[in-house]
Amino acid sequence: MRIVVTGGAGFIGSHIVDRLVEEGHEVVVVDNLSSGRREFVNKSAEFHVRDLKEREWGVGIRGDVVFHFAANPEVRISTTEPSVHFNENVLATFNVLEWARQTGVRTVVFASSSTVYGDAQVLPTPEEEPLRPISVYGAAKAAGEIMCGTYARLYGIRCLAIRYANIVGPRLRHGVIYDFIMKLKKNPNVLEVLGDGTQRKSYLYIKDAVDATLLAWRKFEELGEPFLALNVGNVDAVRVLDIAQIVAEVLGLKPEIKLIPTTPDGRGWPGDVKYMTLSINKLLKLTGWKPAMTSAEAVRKTAEELAGELWR
Ligand code: NAD
Structure with missing residues (x-):
């Protein structure tokens, strides 16, 4: 299968790429190297330095599935620079979904976050709890999920949102x-x-996170739902x-x-x-x-x- 991984030069994305390559998939990495590193990109993957904030970022790039992991993950800068999260996380996600719609991508796996719940009333927090983010980062992830769900229902692109706890490694x-x-x-x-x-x-080791993500994705491909949100944490x-x-x-x-x-x-x-x-x-x-x-x-x-x- 041909799989595009945005943010594939970053922490989680590069580990996902390594595993997908190991499993024999054809992998295409898209990353603007703002925080990612060229040396983290698996040598067997095709690599494009592109900025997802650009509407035309996807020219010439095709895939059956996209793992959309590019983002600015620094929750703390929400406080002082909210526009960073709008541009890197909301606009970029919209541009990825538009590219997916125009090029016939079948499935989007979206890297969401536990921050969508804000100060949750229930711990451990189940997926059914309301999304009440308290940071612009969390709001941007919630917005991304809602856009993914809407594209799934409207355009038939299936979308799996993974709400990660803190992933480390x-x-x-x-x-x-x-x-x-x-x-x-x-x-x-x-x-x-x-x-x-x-x-x-909650902190989850990267190998556990990659195992969980790929198991969830494979299961999601067998299900009929257009959109599914799943927690991945410890x-x-x-x-x-x-x-x-x-x-x-x-x-x-x-x-x-x-x-x-x-x-x-x-x-x-x-x-x-x-x-x-x-x-x-x-x-x-x-x-x-x-x-x-x-x-x-x-x-x-x-x-x-x-x-x-x-x-x-
Ligand atoms: P990271 O910063 O290591 O990786 C993000 C990658 O995206 C980087 O390689 C960066 O260069 C790239 N990128 C950023 N903006 C881009 C743009 N406009 N165009 C192209 N590439 C761009 O972060 P990470 O920890 O690997 O996080 C990966 C994803 O998982 C993010 O979406 C993040 O919000 C989400 N997430 C991470 C955690 C965690 O604990 N690490 C928890 C919850 C959610």
């Missing part, structure tokens, strides 16, 4: 583990932690302060931990969801998938691997 270049390592590289004696440190979220969660501890331990450091208050209720930044765990029962029922690693194990393994990549 080698090649990760954003998020709390990466930030802690980079801060400690600058100053090994002090580690600043944004918020009150009690933020508690069954447990870990506190930010514990992540700080794990990262320091892995690096062999004993920094002073400094809590930096940013909101009155102890969030890492305005729009930060403080407690997040997703229910994975729907995916479990559909595919039998369960994560192999806990959140804490995923964080530790990632800290070790990123230390190898970044601690030079």
